[in-house]
Amino acid sequence: MSRKIAIVVWSKTGNTRLMSKAIKEGAENAGASVEVFKSYNFGIEEAKSYDTIALGCPAMGAETLEDTEFLPMYETVKPYLKNKKIFLFGSYGWGDGEWMRAWREDAINNGISLFREPIIAKEKPSDDILDKLKSVGRELASS
Numbered sequence: 191m192s193r194k195i196a197i198v199v200w201s202k203t204g205n206t207r208l209m210s211k212a213i214k215e216g217a218e219n220a221g222a223s224v225e226v227f228k229s230y231n232f233g234i235e236e237a238k239s240y241d242t243i244a245l246g247c248p249a250m251g252a253e254t255l256e257d258t259e260f261l262p263m264y265e266t267v268k269p270y271l272k273n274k275k276i277f278l279f280g281s282y283g284w285g286d287g288e289w290m291r292a293w294r295e296d297a298i299n300n301g302i303s304l305f306r307e308p309i310i311a312k313e314k315p316s317d318d319i320l321d322k323l324k325s326v327g328r329e330l331a332s333s
C-alpha cells in the first residue's frame with residue numbers, strides 16, 4: 191500500500207503554499223498518496239490517522255507561528271505528533287528565520303523527532319529550494 195502523507199499548511203500570500211506544492215509533487219511522484227489540509231481542517235483525528243505529516247507556516251506576528259488558525263491547530267495536535275515522521279517548513283520575510291528555530295526547538299522539547307531539518311525560504315521560494323522540497327517529498331514517501 192502506498193504511504194499516506196498529510197501536508198498541513200497556512201499561507202497568506204502563497205509562498206508557503208508553493209513550498210507545500212513542491213513537497214506534494216515529490217511525494218506523489220514517488221507513489222505516495224498526499225492530502226493537503228488547511229490548518230482549520232486538521233485536528234486530533236486527522237493527526238492520529240497519518241504517520242507522515244509535513245507542517246508549513248510562515249513567520250508571522252513577531253517571529254511566531256500564525257496565531258489565529260495555525261498555532262491553535264498545532265497546540266491541539268502536538269501531543270499526537272510523537273513517533274511519527276514530521277517535517278517543518280515555511281517562508282519568512284525580513285527576519286533571519288528565528289521563528290523556525292523557535293518552532294523546531296518547541297517541537298523537539300515536546301518529544302517530536304523531526305524526520306530531517308526544517309526548510310525555510312525567504313519570501314517566494316527559489317527553484318533551488320523547490321527542488322530540495324521535492325526531494326523531501328520523495329524521502330517522506332519512502333519508508
Ligand SMILES: Cc1cc2nc3c(=O)[nH]c(=O)nc-3n(C[C@H](O)[C@H](O)[C@H](O)COP(=O)(O)O)c2cc1C
Nearest residue numbers: 201202203204205206248251253281282283284285
Ligand atoms: C502580519 C505579518 C507578520 C510577519 N512577521 C514576520 C516576522 O516576524 N519575521 C519575518 O521574517 N517575516 C515576517 N513576515 C513576512 C512573511 O513571513 C513573509 O512575507 C512570508 O513569505 C509570507 O508567507 P506566505 O506567502 O506563505 O503567507 C510577516 C508578514 C505579515 C503579513
